[in-house]
Amino acid sequence: KQEVTQIPAALSVPEGENLVLNCSFTDSAIYNLQWFRQDPGKGLTSLLLIQSSQREQTSGRLNASLDKSSGRSTLYIAASQPGDSATYLCAAPTGGGNKLTFGTGTQLKVEL
Amino acid sequence: DAGVIQSPRHEVTEMGQEVTLRCKPISGHDYLFWYRQTMMRGLELLIYFNNNVPIDDSGMPEDRFSAKMPNASFSTLKIQPSEPRDSAVYFCASTQRAADTEAFFGQGTRLTVV
Numbered sequence: 001k002q003e004v005t006q007i008p009a010a011l012s013v014p015e016g017e018n019l020v021l022n023c024s025f026t027d028s029a030i031y032n033l034q035w036f037r038q039d040p041g042k043g044l045t046s047l048l049l050i051q052s053s054q055r056e057q058t059s060g061r062l063n064a065s066l067d068k069s070s071g072r073s074t075l076y077i078a079a080s081q082p083g084d085s086a087t088y089l090c091a092a093p094t095g096g097g098n099k100l101t102f103g104t105g106t107q108l109k110v111e112l
Numbered sequence: 113d114a115g116v117i118q119s120p121r122h123e124v125t126e127m128g129q130e131v132t133l134r135c136k137p138i139s140g141h142d143y144l145f146w147y148r149q150t151m152m153r154g155l156e157l158l159i160y161f162n163n164n165v166p167i168d169d170s171g172m173p174e175d176r177f178s179a180k181m182p183n184a185s186f187s188t189l190k191i192q193p194s195e196p197r198d199s200a201v202y203f204c205a206s207t208q209r210a211a212d213t214e215a216f217f218g219q220g221t222r223l224t225v226v
Contacts, residue, residue, distance in 0.1 A: 031212060032212055034214070034215065036215075036217075041222075042219060042220070043116075043203055043217035043218050043219045043220050044155075044203070044205075044215075044217040045217070046214045046215055046216065049213070049214050089155070091215075093210075093212070095168065097210055097212065098143070098160070098162070098167065098168070098210040099145065099157050099160055099168065099210075100145075100157070100215065101157075102154060102155040103154075104154045105154070
């Protein structure tokens with residue numbers, strides 16, 4: 001059974017700081033991992049989908065890495081902005097790969 | 113495409129009443145997922161469909177919950193009878209293929225059972 005853990009649960013940083021969000025998963029037999037963003041009262045928005053054949057995936061100021069052997073993924077946010085404030089969730093495939101198991105998320109606050 | 117569309121956005125109902133949540137997936141997506149999100153348990157998968165066929169309903173908490181997908185563009189999640197512990201945000205998501213493709217979520221239905 002896949003279990004996904006995210007640390008820290010909450011993070012507050014000043015604007016402009018670079019930061020790293022962590023995601024750990026127990027079943028390393030995955031072929032990809034997704035990072036999502038959730039704003040209060042909204043649905044989830046997919047940010048990055050990183051395949052197991054990739055080490056990194058980048059979109060703008062976001063960079064996700066995946067290390068299957070250690071069961072870890074990180075989401076790096078460069079030059080953080082107040083608009084980055086949201087909850088970030090990672091999700092790993094489970095059940096033969098047809099469904100996702102989500103972490104509990106990291107609630108990020110970027111302050112002016 | 114307008115994305116995944118869910119209705120209603122908010123639902124307040126009395127305990128014992130039937131509740132029906134609706135979802136329109138993105139056209140051309142073969143998979144549809146129903147999730148429930150609570151503070152205590154996070155995001156949980158309830159059931160998913162492939163080409164309108166229910167594949168895995170192991171996450172459905174009780175027989176009070178049922179889901180249907182009569183065609184490729186519409187799905188419902190029904191709770192009958194509803195209970196206060198069913199209060200949560202229910203999300204619908206669709207993917208073009210299975211979990212190896214990007215998942216698109218609706219805005220969710222916030223259900224409150226009083």
